Amino acid sequence: MERELAMELVRVTEFAALKSATWMGRGDKMAADGAATEAMRKMFDTVSMDGTVVIGEGEMDEAPMLYIGERLGTGVQPEVDVAVDPIEGTETVAAGAANSMAVVAIAPKGSLLHAPDMYMDKIAVGRNAKGRVSFRKSVRENLLAVAEANGKDIKDVVAVILDRERHAKLIQEVREAGARIKLIPAGDVAGALYTAFPEKGVDILLGSGGAPEGVLAACALKCLGGELIGCLLPENDEQRRRCEEMGISDVDHVLELDDLVRGDDAIFSATGITDGELLDGVRFLGNNRARTQTLVMRAKTGTVRFVEAYHNLNLKMGWER
Numbered sequence: 001m002e003r004e005l006a007m008e009l010v011r012v013t014e015f016a017a018l019k020s021a022t023w024m025g026r027g028d029k030m031a032a033d034g035a036a037t038e039a040m041r042k043m044f045d046t047v048s049m050d051g052t053v054v055i056g057e058g059e060m061d062e063a064p065m066l067y068i069g070e071r072l073g074t075g076v077q078p079e080v081d082v083a084v085d086p087i088e089g090t091e092t093v094a095a096g097a098a099n100s101m102a103v104v105a106i107a108p109k110g111s112l113l114h115a116p117d118m119y120m121d122k123i124a125v126g127r128n129a130k131g132r133v134s135f136r137k138s139v140r141e142n143l144l145a146v147a148e149a150n151g152k153d154i155k156d157v158v159a160v161i162l163d164r165e166r167h168a169k170l171i172q173e174v175r176e177a178g179a180r181i182k183l184i185p186a187g188d189v190a191g192a193l194y195t196a197f198p199e200k201g202v203d204i205l206l207g208s209g210g211a212p213e214g215v216l217a218a219c220a221l222k223c224l225g226g227e228l229i230g231c232l233l234p235e236n237d238e239q240r241r242r243c244e245e246m247g248i249s250d251v252d253h254v255l256e257l258d259d260l261v262r263g264d265d266a267i268f269s270a271t272g273i274t275d276g277e278l279l280d281g282v283r284f285l286g287n288n289r290a291r292t293q294t295l296v297m298r299a300k301t302g303t304v305r306f307v308e309a310y311h312n313l314n315l316k317m318g319w320e321r
């Protein structure tokens with residue numbers, strides 16, 4: 001996939017972020033999500049690709065836009081799988097809290113796991129610790145492996161974990177191993193990304209979050225040379241059936257990075273909606289101008305770009321509010 005496509009995806013996430021940011025702190029997550037989804041959908045019409053949504057807003061009968069199986073783009077080559085999360089952190093935007101982003105990833109057709117909407121146990125690490133963590137190891141063993149890989153004492157290692165009741169035992173185990181913890185209220189895509197930016201001071205992501213978010217984060221870590229491994233956590237027969245329908249026969253199988261994103265040709269773009277540790281949120285500057293910050297990366301080249309953009313909303317097609 002060519003470099004031009006990366007810039008086209010930047011436009012897609014920027015527009016979704018701009019639209020959803022108008023709902024920041026208004027307490028209406030449905031409206032925020034609707035605005036981001038519609039904006040993303042509209043922008044995709046202009047992207048030069050023949051895409052099919054594999055990670056989206058739901059099934060065709062439950063989501064009017066960006067549903068799984070929906071065709072996106074102008075229909076010209078390349079044929080790609082598309083994973084979207086118009087708002088990663090919908091409640092975060094509605095509350096006006098930190099760390100929400102509009103996220104998109106694409107990869108050549110057939111390379112992204114069609115992850116069902118359920119929980120996934122995840123371990124993510126940056127480049128140094130790639131290949132050193134495993135679900136067969138205990139929490140302590142994984143923390144020690146990451147400590148060694150990052151040249152740290154275990155007491156300086158930081159595990160980022162979603163602040164959820166279900167993680168009580170995990171948190172206890174990390175503490176007993178002597179490592180430190182960064183608890184996040186939401187947004188484990190950003191959490192996974194921190195592990196690949198040493199200056200963020202996070203060494204490993206542990207715990208369960210959404211499986212679709214796992215695929216998006218895997219695309220990002222592939223671009224960054226890190227690693228995300230996952231294990232689906234179906235909670236009932238219906239979810240197990242869903243896995244089978246999506247071609248996943250052995251749900252206990254550990255999903256390695258290459259099971260989540262095959263090959264080395266993914267593109268990832270995320271634009272900050274509300275301010276985060278990785279990305280600034282949308283700033284409305286007055287006089288119908290706005291600033292966005294986007295992280296865009298290509299696995300093929302490993303280039304990581306932060307794109308700062310100043311938008312004249314008067315001239316932006318489809319901007320009317």
Ligand SMILES: O=P(O)(O)OC[C@H]1O[C@](O)(COP(=O)(O)O)[C@@H](O)[C@@H]1O
Nearest residue numbers: 087088089090186187188209210213
């Ligand atoms: O809130 P839960 O049920 O623990 O789910 C965790 C998932 O929710 C998020 O925090 C936010 O997801 P949404 O964008 O769907 O609100 C994800 O980053 C994470 O994977």
